[in-house]
Amino acid sequence: MGDHRGAAERPSPEALLEEAKRAEKGRRGRLKIFVGAAPGVGKTYEMLQSARAKIKEGVDVVAGVVETHGREETEALLEGLEVLPRKPTIYVNRILDEFDLETALKRRPSLILIDELAHTNIPGSRHPKRYLDVEELLNAGIDVYTTVNIQHIESLNDVVAQITRVRVRETVPDEVIDNADAIELVDLTPDDLIQRLREGRVYVPKQAERALKHFFSPANLTALRELALRRTAERVDEQLLEHMQARAISGPWPAGERILVCISEDPRSAALVRYAKRLADRLHAPWTALYLETSRSLHFAEDARDSVADTLRLAGRLEGEAIKLPAKARRLADDIIAFAQRNNATHIVIGKSKRTRWFEILNGSAPHRTILCEYHAAGAATGAFMIRKGSYKYVYYVGMPPQLFDLDLDPQEERDLGQDPRYSGVASDCETLLRRVVDPEAADRQAFADQAARIDQLGGRDAVLARGGFGFSPVPGAEAVYSEMQTQRRS
Numbered sequence: 001m002g003d004h005r006g007a008a009e010r011p012s013p014e015a016l017l018e019e020a021k022r023a024e025k026g027r028r029g030r031l032k033i034f035v036g037a038a039p040g041v042g043k044t045y046e047m048l049q050s051a052r053a054k055i056k057e058g059v060d061v062v063a064g065v066v067e068t069h070g071r072e073e074t075e076a077l078l079e080g081l082e083v084l085p086r087k088p089t090i091y092v093n094r095i096l097d098e099f100d101l102e103t104a105l106k107r108r109p110s111l112i113l114i115d116e117l118a119h120t121n122i123p124g125s126r127h128p129k130r131y132l133d134v135e136e137l138l139n140a141g142i143d144v145y146t147t148v149n150i151q152h153i154e155s156l157n158d159v160v161a162q163i164t165r166v167r168v169r170e171t172v173p174d175e176v177i178d179n180a181d182a183i184e185l186v187d188l189t190p191d192d193l194i195q196r197l198r199e200g201r202v203y204v205p206k207q208a209e210r211a212l213k214h215f216f217s218p219a220n221l222t223a224l225r226e227l228a229l230r231r232t233a234e235r236v237d238e239q240l241l242e243h244m245q246a247r248a249i250s251g252p253w254p255a256g257e258r259i260l261v262c263i264s265e266d267p268r269s270a271a272l273v274r275y276a277k278r279l280a281d282r283l284h285a286p287w288t289a290l291y292l293e294t295s296r297s298l299h300f301a302e303d304a305r306d307s308v309a310d311t312l313r314l315a316g317r318l319e320g321e322a323i324k325l326p327a328k329a330r331r332l333a334d335d336i337i338a339f340a341q342r343n344n345a346t347h348i349v350i351g352k353s354k355r356t357r358w359f360e361i362l363n364g365s366a367p368h369r370t371i372l373c374e375y376h377a378a379g380a381a382t383g384a385f386m387i388r389k390g391s392y393k394y395v396y397y398v399g400m401p402p403q404l405f406d407l408d409l410d411p412q413e414e415r416d417l418g419q420d421p422r423y424s425g426v427a428s429d430c431e432t433l434l435r436r437v438v439d440p441e442a443a444d445r446q447a448f449a450d451q452a453a454r455i456d457q458l459g460g461r462d463a464v465l466a467r468g469g470f471g472f473s474p475v476p477g478a479e480a481v482y483s484e485m486q487t488q489r490r491s
Contacts, residue, residue: 029138032182033117034147037228038221040202041188043147044068044115048077050184051113051145055081062109065099065130067116071201082109089122098122101133104142111143118152118170131172148172150228163223164215177231185232190221230284259287260345261315262336265297265304268351268411269311275412276349277318288343289315292327292335351411372437376447383444387434394418394430398444402427 032050036043044066051061063083068074084104086097098121104112114137119130127133134144151160154171161167177183188196196202197216261276263269273289280287291308300308312322329335340348373386382398391408395418404417404427417423434440458464 027141029141029143030181031134031138031143031179032145032184033177033180034145034184034186035177035228035232036147036149036186037188037225038149038151038193038216040193040196041186043149043186045071045074045077046184046186047113047115047145047147048074048081051081051111052077054111060110062104062107062112064104064112064114065116065119066113069202073201089124091122091124096122098125099130099133101126101136104137105140108140108142111145112137114144114146117146117148117176118172120170129172131176134176148177150224150231153177153231156227156231159227160224163227164220166215183232185228187225187228190218190225193221194218257283257285257347258343258345259283259285259347259349260336260340260343261287261289261320261349262351263289263291263308263311263315264351265300265307266351267307269307270314271411272349272351273311273315273318273320276315277320278412279347279349280320283347285347286321288321288323288345290336290339291324292332293324294327294332372434374438374443376444383440383447385434385438385440385443387430387437389430389433392426392430394427394434396431396434396440398441402431404430 034043034047034050048066051063055061061081063078063081065086066078066083068078084100084107087100087103088095089098090096099114114130114134117131117134121128121130121133127136134146137144150156151164151168152170152172153174155174157168157171193202194216259276259280261272263272276287276289279285289312291312297308308324312324315322325335325339327335329338336348336350339345372388374383375386376383382400385396387394387396391406393403393405393407393413395403397403402418404420404423405413405415406417407413418427455461455464458467
């Protein structure tokens with residue numbers, strides 16, 4: 001047991017290697033990407049504002065490519081900045097201007113601004129794509145600020161086409177986004193963006209009119225905005241996990257959701273895996289199927305071994321991560337908790353055993369006891385108070401109808417019995433049991449009061465929103481640094 005805990009506290013070799021690679025990047029330039037849901041949200045504007053702040057700090061900044069699209073407020077931010085001349089290039093009997101990579105490398109500023117990361121260069125250029133120009137600048141030790149819209153990220157290309165009915169041809173590989181040192185989401189509500197479009201602050205009037213009828217519909221913009229928020233959150237969550245594992249920090253931290261489902265040789269484990277997949281899809285979260293090998297596993301019959309292998313393969317087919325590890329602790333629960341903490345799992349899915357009491361006495365089991373879980377989610381109208389008694393799972397919400405599930409008959413929780421009069425006695429018993437442990441109304445009032453007090457302490461709601469966010473929740477006792485990873489709002 002002690003050895004196992006010590007192992008859990010050691011840094012992950014994979015995370016240390018990743019951090020070493022990032023340290024190696026110290027010899028390269030640093031890449032910051034300003035991501036937006038659609039044209040016109042203010043990516044270039046925000047990039048220029050950040051660049052001007054760097055100039056005030058004494059950083060040597062050069063504008064390599066900045067596309068203002070005739071927007072006066074954006075052009076105003078270019079005043080006083082050194083702008084590299086474009087390189088005239090002949091293409092199909094026309095002279096076109098392109099980013100001059102050679103001049104940029106010779107000028108060698110500390111920071112260069114390169115707009116429109118997904119741009120395709122004119123044939124005959126040094127690189128076919130602008131992101132490859134950026135890669136060469138980074139390899140030369142030059143920091144780069146750049147911009148990209150969410151529809152240009154390669155893995156989201158099909159999703160964007162389904163939403164907008166427009167296939168984007170210029171894409172950026174996901175690894176460019178994943179390898180960035182900083183991502184800043186430039187966010188604008190669909191209503192605000194549509195208003196900017198109508199005011200002529202995005203496109204000229206005729207072009208704006210066409211855009212409003214097609215790409216810039218409220219439904220499209222809402223879906224694209226959600227994609228941008230999710231993709232940015234995924235990158236932040238990956239950075240958080242790397243940070244935790246490299247420093248052997250125990251989780252979970254209240255950041256992105258991660259699902260862990262524990263399987264056994266029981267054929268019903270396949271149902272648990274499918275449930276975990278549905279839960280992960282609802283939460284838009286990564287998930288892992290974990291099997292712990294014990295000494296008993298060595299004596300499994302062939303059908304039991306096949307069942308484990310089939311369930312792990314099923315997890316892989318359903319886009320989960322399938323992991324098999326040797327059990328180290330005396331109790332499987334300790335190994336599960338240690339794995340969940342190392343990997344920042346926020347939800348653990350475990351099946352209820354139907355083994356005999358003699359089996360549990362001989363081989364061990366989680367004790368039969370009432371389980372309480374209290375959860376206050378960000379932005380939720382009420383806290384959730386879950387109590388598990390026997391096969392029943394009862395969820396109480398303040399001011400809202402409760403839910404009741406029989407997990408033996410309905411392990412996927414597809415049938416809510418909370419309003420079924422035949423189960424009113426069960427629901428009443430569960431509520432009585434819940435109230436012996438906690439007063440849900442008092443706990444909910446206290447949670448909102450604590451939140452309101454904290455907001456007032458920080459200067460009010462507007463001050464909290466204006467301050468922005470941070471990349472990940474700080475270690476207890478550490479000061480939160482509001483810097484690279486934040487959401488900017490601009491009307």
